[in-house]
Amino acid sequence: MDLGHDALVWFSKSFGLFYLIALSIIIVVYAYWPSNKKAFDRAAKSVLHNEDGPWQ
Template identity: 50%
Template sequence: MDIEHHTLVGFAKSFGLFYLLAMAAVALLYACWPANRSGFDKAARDIIEDEDKPWR
């Protein structure tokens, strides 16, 4: 079975597109999941609360 280059490139581009869309959907679901809200809110507050002190 001989696979031509343009066939392989087309398959790779299609699979890569669907993979990228699936990973974006997973990241969006994770970020919008209600149980994760407290962790994101804490991270946002920690950045602002620790800003007035020196790094060490």
């Protein structure tokens, strides 16, 4: 079976497109999953934890 350059380019572009779409969906589902809310809230508040003045 002889795969030409055009066939390989078409396959890589198509596979890359579906790969990125699937990865984006997985990331959005993970970010909005209800059980992750506590961890994300804790991470958001930890940035400002124990800061009472400018850094010296």
